[in-house]
Amino acid sequence: MSNPTDPPQPLLARLFHAPAALLLMVGSLLGLSFPLGKLAGAAGVPPLVWSALLSGGGAVVLALALLLRRRKVQMNAQLTRYFIIVAVVSYALPNALVFTAIPHLGSAYAAILFTLSPMFTVIFSFAARLRAPRRLELAGIVIGFVGTLLVASARGEIGRSVEWFWIGLGALVPVSLALGNVYRTLDLPKGTPSLVLAVGSNAVAALLLLVLIGITGGLGDFATLGTVPILVAIQVAATAAMLALFFQLQVVGGRVTLSQIGTVAAAVGVVAGTAGLGERYPAIVWIGIAIIAVGISLTVRARMRA
Numbered sequence: 001m002s003n004p005t006d007p008p009q010p011l012l013a014r015l016f017h018a019p020a021a022l023l024l025m026v027g028s029l030l031g032l033s034f035p036l037g038k039l040a041g042a043a044g045v046p047p048l049v050w051s052a053l054l055s056g057g058g059a060v061v062l063a064l065a066l067l068l069r070r071r072k073v074q075m076n077a078q079l080t081r082y083f084i085i086v087a088v089v090s091y092a093l094p095n096a097l098v099f100t101a102i103p104h105l106g107s108a109y110a111a112i113l114f115t116l117s118p119m120f121t122v123i124f125s126f127a128a129r130l131r132a133p134r135r136l137e138l139a140g141i142v143i144g145f146v147g148t149l150l151v152a153s154a155r156g157e158i159g160r161s162v163e164w165f166w167i168g169l170g171a172l173v174p175v176s177l178a179l180g181n182v183y184r185t186l187d188l189p190k191g192t193p194s195l196v197l198a199v200g201s202n203a204v205a206a207l208l209l210l211v212l213i214g215i216t217g218g219l220g221d222f223a224t225l226g227t228v229p230i231l232v233a234i235q236v237a238a239t240a241a242m243l244a245l246f247f248q249l250q251v252v253g254g255r256v257t258l259s260q261i262g263t264v265a266a267a268v269g270v271v272a273g274t275a276g277l278g279e280r281y282p283a284i285v286w287i288g289i290a291i292i293a294v295g296i297s298l299t300v301r302a303r304m305r306a
Helices: 011-016 019-031 033-042 047-068 077-105 107-127 135-153 164-187 194-215 219-227 229-259 261-276 283-305
Strands: none
Touching (some): 019 033, 019 261, 033 107, 033 229, 033 261, 077 107, 107 164, 194 219, 219 229
């Protein structure tokens, strides 16, 4: 417990240790990737190339920050295992899936499907025999899930019905993210700075995607990034900032709070998709979003009480 006579911490330091503030910042930065990915896809950038940009660009920027701070990393078997598993389930697979589905679902609709991540996180937490969420947390997650079901029932934008195949493909994204949430809790390397974890796992994700792109003969597609330099710069900056805060949220907020970043990202994606990209959705989608917002507020409140 801090002493009342201690000088107050700077605002940025307080925010860096506040789960609710970190949740909003990480979720908002993640939410930007949906409209940016849609714009990049419309400009001809393939989904795998854009996914590699997210992981590779973020890893490079954060690696430079590590070099400036002269951080040394001692590799071991646990870190290697951690980097590979997190790279697959938290970055490479979900990014490839979501950017493949966005042209068919719309950026806002794809973002909304991220809100299923908390429910899957709870289910996998039970299976892994981790602690159950508090009642208020569970209530918030269930309410948010109900809202997501309403959104899914609309099947996309007005006048553009989405095939269930693409909805199912989009739903695999929160499943993968939830597996990552639980795995990171179970196997988080003790004493390793969060920045190191972010750099290592994203560097491996970028490498795996590069190998996949090379196998499919798509290395030449990286030239398409040159047609959207502003989008590339914005995406890399947003990804680097998001990753720098992501693992800190894992530490101070826990897996259930971390899983709510998809819900915040969905809100940002919906606003960007409707206001910036002209996507239009029926009333049931907006009702579902309002219910999701109630679920978020309950979950955040439960974490603040804890």
